[in-house]
Amino acid sequence: MESMAKTHTDGNSNELEPTLNDRKAYVERAARQGVAVQEVEAGMWHRVLHLGHQALGLLLSRIGPGDMGETVVLPDGQEVRRLERSHPRVSQSVCGRFEVERVVYGAREGQKIAYVPFDTQLELPESHFSSRLQDWAQSFAVENTYRRVPEALGRLLDVHPSVDSLERMNQKRAETVRPFRESRPAPEPEQEGALCVVSADGKGIPIRRATPEAPIQGHDPEQEAKTNRKKMAVVGTVYTIDPVSPQKVEAESPCPDRLPQ
Numbered sequence: 001m002e003s004m005a006k007t008h009t010d011g012n013s014n015e016l017e018p019t020l021n022d023r024k025a026y027v028e029r030a031a032r033q034g035v036a037v038q039e040v041e042a043g044m045w046h047r048v049l050h051l052g053h054q055a056l057g058l059l060l061s062r063i064g065p066g067d068m069g070e071t072v073v074l075p076d077g078q079e080v081r082r083l084e085r086s087h088p089r090v091s092q093s094v095c096g097r098f099e100v101e102r103v104v105y106g107a108r109e110g111q112k113i114a115y116v117p118f119d120t121q122l123e124l125p126e127s128h129f130s131s132r133l134q135d136w137a138q139s140f141a142v143e144n145t146y147r148r149v150p151e152a153l154g155r156l157l158d159v160h161p162s163v164d165s166l167e168r169m170n171q172k173r174a175e176t177v178r179p180f181r182e183s184r185p186a187p188e189p190e191q192e193g194a195l196c197v198v199s200a201d202g203k204g205i206p207i208r209r210a211t212p213e214a215p216i217q218g219h220d221p222e223q224e225a226k227t228n229r230k231k232m233a234v235v236g237t238v239y240t241i242d243p244v245s246p247q248k249v250e251a252e253s254p255c256p257d258r259l260p261q
Contacts, residue, residue, distance in 0.1 A: 052095030066117030109175040193240035
């Protein structure tokens, strides 16, 4: 697959119409030549990504670098000024890679940037991977190891994020889990089930250490200590449920003949 990578935004509305006509011509040509549908799918998918890249490039060019004048007053009343040097940013979307030049605001060059209108308007994440790409990557990571995710994304999108990038995505997205759970209201007591179920599942996670540390002690004191190979990660759940009758279990079982008598 031809790479969708670009080094700058190059959106041009005049390019979209011939691109769409090319897609139509491709389908008509495939029909005349009797091309196999799987080949048409592959060719069309590449063309869809290319069209998406052109459309996003057009959007970014329409937004512009985010120049809002010499100074900007932030919501907290702080006044920041436009810095002389523009700051580039790489954005990797599901349709390809972009590099854009942005106007930024702050107290002075070299200090923390206070405001980036371009990023704010488009609600860009801190990572240079787009939110949609992060969502897809994490969906793959749920069912596969991190090393398998770049292979899958590479086949679909010609995007190959590193394992380190995938791990950082996961850590960043997990930051909202605790606040979300704490924001949820507790269920009413009368809505709770009669039984409280508590379960835990431990999984050995391989770890790497930068400096030598004491060996991890096992749960059995008589067992030899393990060298620093794994550390236990425990996932716990707590919920309530009403008792289920044997008749209901039998009625809902896909293999009732295998249930103990």
